[in-house]
Amino acid sequence: MPAAVHRLGLLESVRVLRGLTRADRVDHLVALARDRPGGALLRTPFGRMLITATPSAVKHVLVRHADRYVKGLGQAQAREIIGEGLLTAEGEHWRRQRRDVTPYLAARAVHAHQGRFLALARAGAATVEERGWDAVDPAVLLAEYTLGCLGVTFGFPAPAAEHIHEAFDTIQDEALFRSVSQGLVPLRARPRARARVHAALRLLARETSGSLPGHRDDAWATPEGMTSLFLAGYETTASTLAWAITYLAQHPAVQEQIAAEASVLDALGPDDVTPRHLAALRWSSATLDETLRLRPPVWLVSRRATVADTVDGVALSPGDEVLILPAAAQSADPDFRPERFLSGARESSLDFGAGPRACPGGALAQAEAVLWLSTACGRLALRPRGRRTVTALARMSQAPAPDLRDVVDVVPRSGTSPSRPAALPTVPERNPL
Numbered sequence: 119m120p121a122a123v124h125r126l127g128l129l130e131s132v133r134v135l136r137g138l139t140r141a142d143r144v145d146h147l148v149a150l151a152r153d154r155p156g157g158a159l160l161r162t163p164f165g166r167m168l169i170t171a172t173p174s175a176v177k178h179v180l181v182r183h184a185d186r187y188v189k190g191l192g193q194a195q196a197r198e199i200i201g202e203g204l205l206t207a208e209g210e211h212w213r214r215q216r217r218d219v220t221p222y223l224a225a226r227a228v229h230a231h232q233g234r235f236l237a238l239a240r241a242g243a244a245t246v247e248e249r250g251w252d253a254v255d256p257a258v259l260l261a262e263y264t265l266g267c268l269g270v271t272f273g274f275p276a277p278a279a280e281h282i283h284e285a286f287d288t289i290q291d292e293a294l295f296r297s298v299s300q301g302l303v304p305l306r307a308r309p310r311a312r313a314r315v316h317a318a319l320r321l322l323a324r325e326t327s328g329s330l331p332g333h334r335d336d337a338w339a340t341p342e343g344m345t346s347l348f349l350a351g352y353e354t355t356a357s358t359l360a361w362a363i364t365y366l367a368q369h370p371a372v373q374e375q376i377a378a379e380a381s382v383l384d385a386l387g388p389d390d391v392t393p394r395h396l397a398a399l400r401w402s403s404a405t406l407d408e409t410l411r412l413r414p415p416v417w418l419v420s421r422r423a424t425v426a427d428t429v430d431g432v433a434l435s436p437g438d439e440v441l442i443l444p445a446a447a448q449s450a451d452p453d454f455r456p457e458r459f460l461s462g463a464r465e466s467s468l469d470f471g472a473g474p475r476a477c478p479g480g481a482l483a484q485a486e487a488v489l490w491l492s493t494a495c496g497r498l499a500l501r502p503r504g505r506r507t508v509t510a511l512a513r514m515s516q517a518p519a520p521d522l523r524d525v526v527d528v529v530p531r532s533g534t535s536p537s538r539p540a541a542l543p544t545v546p547e548r549n550p551l
Contacts, residue, residue, distance in 0.1 A: 120156060121172075122431070123157045123158070123159050123431060124156060125159045126159065126161065134150060138297070141509060142510065143510075144516050151170065155172070157172055165437050166434070168439070171442060171443045175429050176442055176468065180419070180473035180476075181472055183427065184473045186424060186425050187422060188208050189206060190422035191441065193420060193514075194422065195296035196349075199296075199315065201341075203343045204219060223482055228485050229393050231270045232393075233391040235267050236391050236493065239494070240493055240497075242259055242262065242494075246498060251527065252523055256360065257283055257517075257521075258279050258280050261280075263359075263486070264359075264486060265277060265279050265282060267482065268347070272347075277326065277348070282352070288315060288317075289318055289349075290513035292305075293513065323341050326341055326348070349514070351482075353415075353515055353517075354477075354483070354515050355486060355487055356517075357518075358409055358413070359487060359491070360517055361409050361412070361518055362491060363522055366495065367501055367526040369454060370501075373495045373499065376405065376492060376495035377495045379399050380402075380492040380493065380496030396488055399489075401456060402491040408454060411448050413518075414468065416514075417510070418441055419441075419442040420441050420442070421440045423440070498530060500527070502526065503527040506524050
């Protein structure tokens with residue numbers, strides 16, 4: 119029998135909501151969802167809020183009855199700032215953008231660009247080898263790579279990663295503030311924040327303008343659409359790679375497995391990479407899956423009811439919020455064990471969402487992440503550094519904090535072949551694609 123929804127009183131609901139302001143807000147809400155496996159219904163001054171990770175709620179809200187909901191907490195506030203792009207638009211405006219963006223992100227289209235992704239990954243590794251890890255901003259390095267892959271995929275020049283990263287930091291901070299304050303403190307009452315947001319939007323307009331001329335017929339090819347595309351297309355994968363770095367630094371045996379497999383890429387040029395080569399990178403793929411299990415970049419999927427509805431026995435009114443926590447919907451095992459995915463088994467997940475609003479870029483994210491992990495571990499060695507604890511900086515996505523250079527050291531490998539992989543559990547072979 120399914121667990122019942124736990125109904126919280128006003129005071130307890132307020133305490134939970136205050137958790138949204140905590141630095142550990144992701145772990146706080148995931149723990150809440152796991153402690154109350156049937157979900158928790160909050161009463162707030164702004165309406166009711168169902169926090170859940172039940173399969174029935176996920177299927178009902180995101181798949182079967184997605185037409186009864188619109189983007190909710192967080193996304194609605196982002197729309198106020200960056201406008202009606204693929205990430206934030208609703209209705210027919212969203213459908214037109216989705217239709218026009220899908221061909222670029224189809225698996226066959228992505229396969230055609232994998233060699234270019236590999237070249238970009240090699241360039242990033244070379245930057246670390248030549249300049250040294252401490253002289254490189256890891257967040258910008260990963261942004262350069264993922265924005266570069268996005269540019270290759272859509273056929274436009276990649277914008278300046280440092281500028282894009284800085285601008286989106288500002289926008290996400292503002293969206294988070296509006297989500298927590300529920301608009302009670304308008305931007306005009308915060309002149310310094312207003313100046314930062316306006317500067318960020320001007321910067322984004324400048325950076326995206328060069329990408330538009332070749333796509334005039336695409337519904338997403340507007341300044342608002344490009345801003346949304348950049349945010350959705352680069353930051354989630356960059357955040358996932360950052361988390362993978364923190365885990366791999368603690369697991370040298372996994373690094374060696376990835377490095378050994380990466381030799382399949384050594385002699386390949388940009389025109390030589392095929393899906394078969396990616397299928398051979400089993401440890402990189404498993405590491406990606408395990409990182410997504412532990413730290414899904416989209417930590418919160420929010421929806422707002424537009425009509426009366428019933429979810430897991432809870433009667434919702436128009437305006438009520440449903441917050442779905444992807445991390446709580448997966449295994450609670452805290453151990454980093456990529457080998458659990460080497461058999462090809464994959465538990466159901468919300469890595470790329472579900473239903474009609476699911477992220478269309480799964481094939482792109484998979485290819486660019488696997489190629490980057492293989493290239494990085496083939497040329498660089500990751501080691502723990504210092505004693506600081508890695509925590510989640512959670513806004514629209516979750517990324518590790520503090521700066522990766524404070525918790526991870528990265529050095530070039532000796533130039534020789536990777537050492538023999540350390541012994542790890544034996545697992546069945548994955549069926550070739």
